[in-house]
Each structure stands twice: as structure tokens, then as C-alpha cells.
Amino acid sequence: MRTVWLNGEYLPETEAKVPIFDRGLLFAQGVYEVTPVIDGHFCNWPYHAERIGRSMALARITDNTDWPPILDELIRRNGLTEGRIYLQVTGGAPADRDFLSPADPVTATRFAFTQAAPVVDQPKVGEGMRIILHPEGRWALRAAKTTQLLYAVLAKEAARDAGADDAWLVDNGMVTEGTSANAHIIDSRGVLVSHPVDHGVLPGITRLSALPLAREMGLAVEERAFSVDELFAAREAFITSATTVVMPVVEADGRKIGDGRPGALTLELRRRYVERLRQA
Known part of the structure; x- marks a missing residue:
């Protein structure tokens, strides 16, 4: 049975319990981080520590x-x-439900758990992901990694219903990001285009680390929003996240991206990123 950590205690997962008045449960006043584990070590902690600090400040935790x-x-x-x-x-x-936090602050609820899953040899790497394009309907505060994830859940469900692996969200004809990953293309010029990490998308840790590696590969990088038309005209597309690392995207709404196969530049970027995690 898996061991989890809750508020200072290591417990069997079946014994870890959170009160029904927890503000994360009642108001989604909760923030989180996920980091890959490779060779028995978690990765990129300084970046995750900085981001969770920003997220807590925004969520008033x-x-x-x-x-x-x-x-x-x-x-x-x-x-x-x-x-x-x-x-x-x-x-x-706190002792009861109230939109306002108690005048006398209560201790934050904190927990952590592990999940065994492939990181390096993920099955989708060889064939690439198929996505759908889905209207952007999340709240405006997207830069904080909060647990307000209902819309992402619904978009992922819509993708599954359509026989796809995930969804990319679209706002006024411009791609923002994936449901739980940053979205990128390599356009017809061979330039890597990635949405800037302003309030409109989450500042992904994998994105933060992967873009410098792309520059080391000799790729020009433009941090700007890209349109749906640019996506369909792109040579390659991919996502970055802690769970997928760097993952090729080969199809959107049933239309091939590039030649419909994982792109060589994407696969090389993934190889370099995995190597960087192992060295770090």
C-alpha cells in the first residue's frame, strides 16, 4: 500500500483524511505542484518552489x-x-464554512503523494498525441497553479469523447495552452513559437527549462500567442509538462500537423530534456 504525507505524518493512503470544511474542498482555495521523478529523484525543485510561492501569494495561503x-x-x-x-x-x-478566511489564521492543509508512471519511455512518444481544439472557458487567473480545474476536466472529457488524447484551448482564434500543459509549435519558418507566460497561461516549469535547450539546438524562439491557422500550417507541434515532459502532437481536430508523425526537432528536444533531468 502506498504511503502518503499529510500535515506532518506519513500514513497509509487509506488513513489520510481531510476535514469537510477544508477551504480547498469548499472554495478551491488550494495550490499544487507536480514534479517528475527519474532515477529515484524529483526534478527542477527550485523552479517548483518559486512557482508554488507565487501561487500561494495569489491564493492568499x-x-x-x-x-x-x-x-x-x-x-x-x-x-x-x-x-x-x-x-x-x-x-x-476552519470551524465552519465562510467565504472569508478566519480573522485568526488557521494552519494550511498540506499533503503529498507519489505516482508510479513512465516518464522516459512513454508510449505516446513514438506515435504522437492527437488533440481537439476547445473553446477557452477558464477563469482569468490562469498563472496560479490552483486546484480550480473543473474546466480542464470537462475539456479532457470532451477530447476523450472525440477519440483524442487531449485538448488545446482557444481564445478568440488564438491557442492559449493545453488542459494541463503548455502548447508549442515549430512554424513553417522553423521557429519555435510558445505563448508568453503572462496571465493567460500557466508558467510551466518544463517549458521554462525546455526553451533554453531549444535555443542551444539552434532554434529561434518567439514567445507570443499563435493562431489556429498557424497550428495547422506548422511543421511540428508539442506540449511540455511535468507528466509528459516533451510530447509530440501530430493531429488537431482530425487534421495532420506536418506529416502526421512526431517531429524530429521535438524528439531531439525531448531527448535533451530527459538527459538534463538525469544530470541534474
Whole structure:
């Protein structure tokens, strides 16, 4: 049975419980991070620590948990070699429900758990992902990695209903991002185009690390929004996230991207990124 960590205790997953008045449950006042685990080590922690600090500030959550020793111990206790580790912090559990946080602050609820899953040899790498384009309907505060994920859930369900792997969200004809990943294209000029990490998309940690590697490969990078028309005219497309790392996208709404196969530049970027994680 998997061991999880909840508010300072390592527990069997069946014994970890959160009160019904927790503000993460009632108001989605919760933030989270996910980091890949490769060779028994979690990755990119300084970037995740910085982002969860920003997310907590935006969500009005205060917490100073020292996460790295906890994550190391969870990985050890669960014997995890490859997969991911998830942590979440909420506004805590006051005595009753109220939109306003208590005048006397309550302790944040904190938990973490591991998930075994392939990171390096993912089956979709060889064939690429198929996506649908879906209207952007999320709230405006997208830069914080909060647990307000209902719209992402619905978009993923729509993709599954359409026989696709995921969805890319579209706002006024411009692609914002995937449901749980940053979206990128390599356009007809061979330029990597990636939406800037303003309020309109999540500042992805994998994106942050992968774009410099693309520049090292000699690719020009433009951080700007790209249109649906540009997507269909692109040579290659891909997503970046902690769970997929760098994953090719070969089809959108039933139309091929490029030649309909994972692109050589995308696969090379993925190879370099995985190598970087192993070295780090």
C-alpha cells in the first residue's frame, strides 16, 4: 500500500483524511505542484518552489513547509524509481464554512503523494498525441497553479469523447495552452513559437527549462500567442509538462500537423530534456 504525507505524518493512503470544511474542498482555495521523478529523484525543485510561492501569494495561503526532505522520504518509502510526485497546500480547515478566511489564521492543509508512471519511455512518444481544439472557458487567473480545474476536466472529457488524447484551448482564434500543459509549435519558418507566460497561461516549469535547450539546438524562439491557422500550417507541434515532459502532437481536430508523425526537432528536444533531468 502506498504511503502518503499529510500535515506532518506519513500514513497509509487509506488513513489520510481531510476535514469537510477544508477551504480547498469548499472554495478551491488550494495550490499544487507536480514534479517528475527519474532515477529515484524529483526534478527542477527550485523552479517548483518559486512557482508554488507565487501561487500561494495569489491564493492568499500562508505556509513555509520544507518540502524537499518530505519528497525524498516519500520516494524512499514507496520505492519509486520513475513517475511523479504531487504536493498540495490549501487554505486550511476552519470551524465552519465562510467565504472569508478566519480573522485568526488557521494552519494550511498540506499533503503529498507519489505516482508510479513512465516518464522516459512513454508510449505516446513514438506515435504522437492527437488533440481537439476547445473553446477557452477558464477563469482569468490562469498563472496560479490552483486546484480550480473543473474546466480542464470537462475539456479532457470532451477530447476523450472525440477519440483524442487531449485538448488545446482557444481564445478568440488564438491557442492559449493545453488542459494541463503548455502548447508549442515549430512554424513553417522553423521557429519555435510558445505563448508568453503572462496571465493567460500557466508558467510551466518544463517549458521554462525546455526553451533554453531549444535555443542551444539552434532554434529561434518567439514567445507570443499563435493562431489556429498557424497550428495547422506548422511543421511540428508539442506540449511540455511535468507528466509528459516533451510530447509530440501530430493531429488537431482530425487534421495532420506536418506529416502526421512526431517531429524530429521535438524528439531531439525531448531527448535533451530527459538527459538534463538525469544530470541534474
